[in-house]
Amino acid sequence: VNVAARYAIPTESLPASLALAFSHPTDSGKDVSLSLARQADGSYTGTLPKALAGRYYVELGCKNWRLRTENIFPREALELSAEPPRS
Numbered sequence: 001v002n003v004a005a006r007y008a009i010p011t012e013s014l015p016a017s018l019a020l021a022f023s024h025p026t027d028s029g030k031d032v033s034l035s036l037a038r039q040a041d042g043s044y045t046g047t048l049p050k051a052l053a054g055r056y057y058v059e060l061g062c063k064n065w066r067l068r069t070e071n072i073f074p075r076e077a078l079e080l081s082a083e084p085p086r087s
Contacts, residue, residue, distance in 0.1 A: 003036055003044040003060065006081075011042065015062040018044050023057040030054070 017035045024030035036044035052073035067080040
């Protein structure tokens with residue numbers, strides 16, 4: 001798993017880690033959660049313990065914000081997006 005922003009975010013605004021959760025809609029035994037660690041370049045990385053198959057609710061976030069989506073796996077890439085804060 002690799003997470004990166006498409007716009008510049010001040011390094012001091014980046015949390016040390018992000019929580020990533022994949023929740024299966026009907027079988028909690030298939031749920032997967034992991035912590036993504038911030039890298040020097042500002043991206044976040046982590047390793048999924050198992051491959052996902054089927055429909056999942058996906059949530060990425062920290063204590064100040066979160067993004068949610070729903071997707072069907074397997075897939076090559078997953079994009080969650082939000083607009084940058086306006087000044």
